[in-house]
Amino acid sequence: MNKIAFGQYYHTDSFIHRLDPRTKIISLILMMVFIFVIPKNQFVVLGFSVALLLAVVFLTKVPLIRYLKSLKQIMFLLIFSFFFQALFNNSGDLLLTINQNISIANIALGVVLIVLYLFFRKYLPLKFLWLILLVISIIYIFQYPIIGQSLKSYQLKVYRDGVVTGFFIIVRIMLLIVFSSILTLTTKPTDLNNALEWLMRPLEWVKIPTSVLAMMISISLRFIPTLFLETERILKAQASRGVDFKEGKVKAKITQIISLLIPMFIISFKRAFDLADAMEARGYIPGAKRTKLALLKFGLSDYFVLIFALGIVIGLIVLRVNHAL
Amino acid sequence: MGINFRNVSFRYNKKASKPTLDNITLDIFKKSEFITILGHTGSGKSTLVQHMNALLLPDEGEVEIFGKHITKKYKDKLKDTRKKVGLVFQFPEYQLFEETVLKDIMFGPKNFGLSDQEAKSKAIEACKQVGLGEELWTRSPFTLSGGQMRRVAIAGILASEPDVLILDEPTVGLDPVGKKELLNLLEDIRINTGKTIVIISHDMNVVAKHATRVIVLNDGKVVYNGPKLPLFSDLERLRSFNLDLPDSARIAIELKEKGLIDFDELPLALEELRKHLKLNLQGAGYE
Numbered sequence: 001m002n003k004i005a006f007g008q009y010y011h012t013d014s015f016i017h018r019l020d021p022r023t024k025i026i027s028l029i030l031m032m033v034f035i036f037v038i039p040k041n042q043f044v045v046l047g048f049s050v051a052l053l054l055a056v057v058f059l060t061k062v063p064l065i066r067y068l069k070s071l072k073q074i075m076f077l078l079i080f081s082f083f084f085q086a087l088f089n090n091s092g093d094l095l096l097t098i099n100q101n102i103s104i105a106n107i108a109l110g111v112v113l114i115v116l117y118l119f120f121r122k123y124l125p126l127k128f129l130w131l132i133l134l135v136i137s138i139i140y141i142f143q144y145p146i147i148g149q150s151l152k153s154y155q156l157k158v159y160r161d162g163v164v165t166g167f168f169i170i171v172r173i174m175l176l177i178v179f180s181s182i183l184t185l186t187t188k189p190t191d192l193n194n195a196l197e198w199l200m201r202p203l204e205w206v207k208i209p210t211s212v213l214a215m216m217i218s219i220s221l222r223f224i225p226t227l228f229l230e231t232e233r234i235l236k237a238q239a240s241r242g243v244d245f246k247e248g249k250v251k252a253k254i255t256q257i258i259s260l261l262i263p264m265f266i267i268s269f270k271r272a273f274d275l276a277d278a279m280e281a282r283g284y285i286p287g288a289k290r291t292k293l294a295l296l297k298f299g300l301s302d303y304f305v306l307i308f309a310l311g312i313v314i315g316l317i318v319l320r321v322n323h324a325l
Numbered sequence: 326m327g328i329n330f331r332n333v334s335f336r337y338n339k340k341a342s343k344p345t346l347d348n349i350t351l352d353i354f355k356k357s358e359f360i361t362i363l364g365h366t367g368s369g370k371s372t373l374v375q376h377m378n379a380l381l382l383p384d385e386g387e388v389e390i391f392g393k394h395i396t397k398k399y400k401d402k403l404k405d406t407r408k409k410v411g412l413v414f415q416f417p418e419y420q421l422f423e424e425t426v427l428k429d430i431m432f433g434p435k436n437f438g439l440s441d442q443e444a445k446s447k448a449i450e451a452c453k454q455v456g457l458g459e460e461l462w463t464r465s466p467f468t469l470s471g472g473q474m475r476r477v478a479i480a481g482i483l484a485s486e487p488d489v490l491i492l493d494e495p496t497v498g499l500d501p502v503g504k505k506e507l508l509n510l511l512e513d514i515r516i517n518t519g520k521t522i523v524i525i526s527h528d529m530n531v532v533a534k535h536a537t538r539v540i541v542l543n544d545g546k547v548v549y550n551g552p553k554l555p556l557f558s559d560l561e562r563l564r565s566f567n568l569d570l571p572d573s574a575r576i577a578i579e580l581k582e583k584g585l586i587d588f589d590e591l592p593l594a595l596e597e598l599r600k601h602l603k604l605n606l607q608g609a610g611y612e
Contacts, residue, residue, distance in 0.1 A: 230419075233414060233419075234419065234420055236375065236380045236414065237414045237417065237419075237420040238420060239380060239407065240378060240380065240407055240411065240412040240413075240414070240482065241407075241420070241432055241433040241436060241481060241482065241485070242404055242407055242408060242433050242435075242436030242437045242485065243436055244402065244403075244404060244436075258422060259420075259422050259432070261422075262422035263419050263420055263421070263422050266419065266467070267419055
């Protein structure tokens with residue numbers, strides 16, 4: 001039947017794909033620390049981390065579009081935080097002053113633009129670019145009182161520090177997202193789960209059943225596509241009984257949801273009980289010591305990557321502590 | 326009037342080179358037929374029946390369902406169509422959700438616009454049709470046995486009074502008695518109400534006993550569409566479709582090879598085989 005791709009894993013063979021998943025997780029954490037230790041105004045270090053990121057992205061052999069897709073989801077957040085910083089942070093040199101005059105005609109024109117944007121949003125490609133355009137054009141309109149007296153005027157001031165901070169925030173978030181994408185794009189969910197289980201091992205000392213948790217995660221991952229197919233089947237079965245899932249009335253909606261939820265609950269429980277029986281029949285005992293089919297093993301390249309990541313983080317911290325940066 | 330497929334093609338994965346349904350032209354009339362759809366796993370049977378009540382829309386071609394022309398771009402409401410063509414999915418017991426059996430059966434008719442009162446009388450009628458006793462009506466459907474739950478689900482479709490009733494492997498998972506009862510029930514519905522019944526089945530004995538027409542699918546194409554006798558008489562072609570003979574036909578052929586009985590027309594049902602046996606054995610002096 002129609003295949004449901006779960007997770008982001010992109011199958012290909014590359015140096016990064018072949019790394020131990022634990023190496024990738026630990027390096028990701030180290031890189032996160034690195035990104036947040038970068039001091040403000042240090043464009044050299046920021047440039048270094050961007051270059052490093054691009055090098056790793058190139059090494060993964062994953063098409064660039066996959067990374068851009070993950071960035072697209074947070075585009076709004078990025079633009080918002082940049083504008084917020086640029087407009088409200090007022091220290092450093094004054095770069096730009098924009099006069100804003102509010103009049104009734106201006107407000108009306110702004111509202112018209114917003115309504116037009118909301119209306120055409122569905123049909124527009126590159127939504128966020130249009131959103132930026134909208135914000136800029138509204139700021140532009142408010143510069144001139146078109147008709148009538150301006151009711152109130154104020155100034156938008158852009159300072160150098162605001163722009164720099166905004167720029168740093170954007171680049172940091174982008175770095176974070178792309179580094180995380182490298183992990184999820186090059187690591188299978190099962191490998192990721194195995195690595196997490198290994199990394200959570202220390203928690204066993206405080207009596208947290210990590211192997212059971214890992215088993216739960218892998219079972220959930222395994223059953224997402226199955227339950228998805230079941231949902232589709234129940235949807236169709238209820239549609240055959242005259243449920244119109246496009247119908248808008250609240251009362252109809254409630255019945256629709258109930259007619260889908262209850263069967264799904266029952267199917268999930270039935271599957272869970274069946275699976276529990278099957279697991280017990282094959283000798284699974286929760287919490288008992290288990291061996292692994294796929295053993296994780298650190299190779300030479302893993303040590304190299306870990307030492308490199310640890311090296312740059314420690315290096316940066318040492319430089320900061322000594323006020324060299 | 327009925328369901329007419331005109332050069333219908335469909336693929337689940339729009340990029341796949343091989344379509345699930347490949348240029349299908351087919352007519353299903355509303356005239357008391359008992360149609361069985363055969364074909365091995367993945368031949369497109371379930372996909373085909375989901376086109377019959379427009380749960381899936383064809384990528385190419387057109388399905389005409391009781392005067393409505395369903396194509397790729399069809400956007401109108403489909404409630405009417407789904408009322409006229411009732412589709413019972415595989416393991417339909419999983420679609421039950423109401424508090425009581427009767428309420429669950431009323432769900433369909435109510436969705437199709439009947440009042441509570443009307444829906445209730447239709448539900449009671451459907452219960453009687455499928456043989457659900459009055460003591461079960463107020464029970465929760467989840468306390469019933471598997472066979473009973475399936476009857477409730479089928480009654481849920483019957484209560485909407487469809488003109489064509491389609492069932493996707495209705496006997497899977499039922500015990501032999503339940504299976505026999507269900508098939509006899511479908512046969513009764515066909516004879517008493519003149520509805521056309523379409524079932525997907527893997528069981529050649531069911532085909533041999535009940536079908537008035539057989540449709541064989543292979544790799545998304547209709548490779549056979551006609552009465553059952555010519556299909557089972559041509560052994561070579563039957564093998565090429567990955568299909569088997571019904572039990573009675575197999576026994577009859579073996580007995581003929583041993584020279585014990587003789588026949589011109591292959592006996593498909595047990596009763597016919599019995600007749601032949603009686604005739605031949607009496608002739609040979611057996612009682």
